[in-house]
Amino acid sequence: MSLAVILPMIIFLLIIFFVGYYASQKISASNSFLQEYFLGGRQLGGFVLAMTMVATYGSASSFLGGPGTAYTMGFGWILLAMTQVVTGYFVLLILGKKFAILARRYKAITLIDFLKMRYKSPIVVLLSAASMIIFLFSAMTAQWVGGGRLIESLTGLNYHTALFIFAVSVLVYVTIGGFRAVALTDAVQGGVMVIGTLILLIGVVIAGGGMDNIVQDLLNENPRLVTPFGSDGNLSAAYVSSFWILVGVGVVGLPQMAVRAMSYKNSKSMHRALVIGTIVTGFIMLNMHLIGIFARPVLPGIEIGDKVIPLIALEVLPAWLAGIVLAAPMAAIMSTVDSLLLLVSSSIVKDVYINYVKPEASEKTIKRMSFGVTAILGIIVFLLALNPPELLIFLNLFAFGGLEAAFIWPVVLGLYWSYGNKYGAIASMITGIVSYIAIHYYNQANGNLFGVHTVTIPIVLSFFAFVVFSLLIKRTPYDFEK
């Protein structure tokens, strides 16, 4: 691979390092280490907040897997991908002000702090810490594998070296800079994603001879590519609609999104983030998936979905520009990984260590613990990603939907329904995870139950579990003013 492609990537990594270093200067200046390291001192402005939500959420799948599927499935898959626009506004409007106010009142730094104060139950805390550590850990490793593979395919280095470069880059700025570094680098990475996708879309449309031409080519090849039902006619309306739950409204339950909803400075930055986040998410999703399908007439016959974007970029753009554009999926992967890494480490330090092991730990110990745990976790993930074990791939399947099914109701109903109590929360989490795993197996063996995505039914069941158990056992209204 030519130097012209690699050089922009190196410059990109250097900028990221610089931002991480800048953020670490802020940490040493601030007084409350925990709040600063894991929440950026609750001082995020609108733009950074929006970008960090978009970047955290947009992962390898939005930049490599998704467009790759659009390449084979056609417009129906873009219809599905556009359900993600809803996350842009839904998470902030639902968690919104109430979560921000309560999180401050409770002095909560993690999502689990919030659950702990709301439900006052060690079982809820341990259950949620365990599911977060396990699921996010495996989700993270999967993303590292993606990052390593991307560098591998771009630079021609072997996978181990590529993974090493990726790991070092992420670890340096997350460990020293904490949440603020993550959020700031996310903002840079989000910017790279927006510009990168726009350049590539224009490049592909020109290479394909204009939109009319491209769509005509698709019609000639297989008219179904232009319908909402997929290239083989198998994308049903029920299935596509159920993605409204998986990637749209259900995202409210993802801890990495919820923690961002406690980090904003004031309601003004929240409103700005709402606008910017929605526009940017929709823009990136629409562009990337259009690129995926427009690539089909330009570069037919690509077998592996993940390779569509790298190949098309190298095909239609000059090498240096392709380098800049391909920094976008790189940015997406890095920004997802960095937030997950920090979240898992905050869960271990804050939710488990300080809560149950050593509540009287001094500021200095906590500081050393936080740096140490973050670095050690990163190294473990690196070692696992070198040769990913079966179990991990298995757990990763559940990461996204499983977390949603576990957390959505304890968070949302915990915020808005005063009768919600710990019995409801525990029942809801267990029902969510267990039924998610059960239905996953059922769907694998028999095709999708009711024709909808696996996540749908567990979310419904865990809702009823929450309500029924809250009302049956020790029913008392919760007083939010305490």
Next chain:
Amino acid sequence: MKQQDPRFKIAHREAWIGVGLAILHFIWWFGFAYGLGSRPVEEYSYIFGLPDWFFYSCVVGFILICITIIVLAKFVLKEVSFEEEDEVK
């Protein structure tokens, strides 16, 4: 029970706005995608080269959502302080 924090009233109202907006968004998205998209392919018309169902459902739908969000953020959502002002509880 003590007096409810007045900020919560605003927060609850805005959460309902979120739910309402998502429902309207879904109806728009679903209606155009499967309303227009279920016709035979030969009957599709094309706007800026894109099939009409897709153009209305995803492109126009997205633009409308952006406009709605901007209007909401400017005129409907209220600014509240997140800090605890009355520490005398």
